[in-house]
Amino acid sequence: MGFFSSLFGCRKSVKPRAQVEPIQYRELYIFSEAKAEQGQFRISGRICDAAAEPCQTHHFIRSDLLPTAESANELMIKKAKLYIDQNSGRIFNQ
Numbered sequence: 001m002g003f004f005s006s007l008f009g010c011r012k013s014v015k016p017r018a019q020v021e022p023i024q025y026r027e028l029y030i031f032s033e034a035k036a037e038q039g040q041f042r043i044s045g046r047i048c049d050a051a052a053e054p055c056q057t058h059h060f061i062r063s064d065l066l067p068t069a070e071s072a073n074e075l076m077i078k079k080a081k082l083y084i085d086q087n088s089g090r091i092f093n094q
Contacts, residue, residue, distance in 0.1 A: 034072035041072035
């Protein structure tokens, strides 16, 4: 790392986390956050219950790899909704 980059904290390896607009479903929030992996995108995200004290979060990662971030995020929302339907009140107890 060069002098100026270390002085001003510029790091090429650190990428800021993109702001994700959540989808509300059954009083929970779904955050789609596809992860780039070997030229494809892995289905990934979070399911959050903001009404709980403290806020509860379930991280959601699947083995599916898709060619675009958009397709991975769309499938994440579908899978998260199915997961919420199947596990209703037990999501945060696992």
